[in-house]
Amino acid sequence: MNIKSTIVRTLSFVSLLLVAQAEETKPNVLFIFSDDQVYEAIGAYGLIDIDTPNLDRLANEGTSFSKAYNMGAWTGAICRASRSSMNSGRFIWQAEAASQAIGKGELQSWSQLMAERGYETYMSGKWHVPEVSVPKVFDHTGTVRAGMPKQTPSGYNRPKNAADYEQGWKPWDTSKGGYWQGGKHWSEVLADEGVGFIEMAAKKERPFFMYLAFNAPHDPRQAPKEYIERYPLERIQVPENFVPQYADQGNKGVPIIRDEKLMPFPRTEYAVKVNRQEYYALITHMDEQIGRILAALDASGKADNTWIIFTSDHGLSLGHHGLVGKQNMYEDAMAAPFIVWGPGVKSGQKLDTPIYIQDAMATALDIGGEVPEDIDFKSVLPLLDGSVEQIHDSIYGAYIDTQRMLLQDDWKLIAYPKLKKVKLFNLEKDPQEMHDLSQNPEYAEQLQMMIQSLEDRMDSLGDPMESLSKANYPKKLKKKVEDH
Known part of the structure; x- marks a missing residue:
């Protein structure tokens, strides 16, 4: 072997060694994703009376964002659109095509980009990006759930009253399947698998990227009975902005689809309290499973070199404005918790600058190296x-062809193009969105500015709707409106 080839081989070995050493010191990334969790549903924030000690720990030891939004959906299944954006890194109107490209191997997913940066990747829980096969884009997988747990017919239109509740479906009834399908609650299965991977990763030097996606607290809101009993109805408060019926509900406004049929019409305070009781119980049960995952991370010896990002795919109304689901543009449906915990992150900090929940993807890529230029978030x-001070100058939202939204500074515009109607709110003065200022002459100039800004944002994002005044929507984008 000549001297030149020896030098080349030595340099190659040194290069590989440096890469290996760099990978050893790269931080791990643990992404925890809940389903349907409204921003207020973390006890540490003091907005509702709910027990979430482990999420409280992350909030108290990390930094929270109080305005983290999903962009909405081109389909009734908001979670599908949200997760497509999360894993492709593309804004709403490009996310479906991007997911299809990932499925064909023409584009890299979030996990593949992390693997490219030296990470061993793992996924367990809810996926709901039907165009992409999980085993093809993650190194390891646990139990992958395609969508929501099966809802029972008796889980709808309830409870009409106390007698109806006593005679009807109970969330701890394991005979109806749902979260109990398979014999063990799905949140517990996810925790078991997450703990197992952390214990395996503790023996390795390679950094890991974990994507743990709970189905909780999506309905059917099933939790063990002892968790329901922690929330007697006298402990549950009805939202301040509760009304029995939302005025703009219907095919041209907020649709009456699956989510909205979980509670009877008109809404009653009793029905809202029972549904919130079950929601809180499922979140507390999920929080306990998150605690098991955090304990495993602490025991692994890798916590000091691990970042945790916790968020949800969107919020949930559950009585706010007389609505139940997330197919609307109000804060409770659009905004979700977003917590970052990790080395050097300021403890107990709360930032109110608006972000998208899918900024989690770009953040993880940034932790692992750099964010590709073609990532929108x-x-x-x-x-x-x-x-x-900010990374987005405004926040845009859309729901099929019936709703559009723009948040800019303290102002929020909600448009119903088919109803030829808009609403204007000042979130600083009116965080519950109870006082529509669109008909107030004092705010006419602000209203027109917001409408124009929304129109401009629609154009820049490739919104298929030509304008708010022309609620046209290409037929190829019209899909069956149902939630999964």
């Missing part, structure tokens, strides 16, 4: 260290 790391 932004890393929140510059917000954490205070180097920038």
Whole structure:
């Protein structure tokens, strides 16, 4: 062997060694994803009376974002659209095509980009990106759930009253399947598998990227009976902005689809309290499973070099404005918790700068190296260290062809193109969105500015609707409106 080839081989070995050493020191990334969790549903925030000690720990030891939004959906299944954006890194109107490209091997998913940066990748729980096969884009998988647990017919239109509740379906009844399908609650299965992977990863030097996606607290809101009993109805408060019937509900506004049929019409305070009781119980049960995952991380010896990002795919109305689901543009449906915990992250900090929940993807890529230029979402790391004050100048939302939204500074515009109607709110003064200012002459100029800004944003994002005044929507984008 000549000297030249020896030098080349030595340099190659040194290069590989440096890469291996770099991978050893890269932080691990643990992404925990809930389903249908409204921002208020973390006890540490003091907005509702709910027990979430482990999420409280993440919030108290990390940084929370109080305005983290999903963009909406081109289909009734908001979670599908949200997860397509999360895993492709593309804004709403490009996410479905991007997911199809990932499925064909023409584009890389979030997990594949993390693997490219030296990470061993793992996924367990809810996926709901039907165009993409999980085993093809993750190194390891646990139990992958395609969508929601099976809802029973007796889980709808309930409870009409106390007698109806006593005679009807109970969330701890294991005979109806749902979260109990398979013999063990799905949240517990996810925790078992997450703990198992962490214990395996503890023996390795390679950094890991974990994608743990709970189905909770999506309906059917099933939890063991002792968790329901922690929330007697006298402990449950009805939302301040509760009304028995939302005025703009119907095919041209907020649709009456699956989610909205879980409670009777008109809404009653009793029905809202029971549904919220079951929702809180399922979240507390999920929180306990998150505690098991955090304990395993602590025991692994890798916690000091691990970042945790916790968020949900969107919020949930559950009585706010007389609505139940998430197919609307109000804060409770659009906004979700978003917590970042990790080395050097300021403890107990709460930031109110608006972000998208899918900024979690860009943040993880930033932790692992760099964010590709074709990713639409932004890393929140510059917000954490205070180097920038905002990463998005506005927040856009859309739901099929019936609703559009723009949040800009303290102002929020909700448009119903088919109803030829808009609503204007000042979130600083009216966080519950109870006072529509669109008909107030004092805010006429602000209203027109917001309408124009929304129209401009629709154009820049490739919104298939030509304009708010022309609620046209290409037929190829019209899908059956149902939630999964």
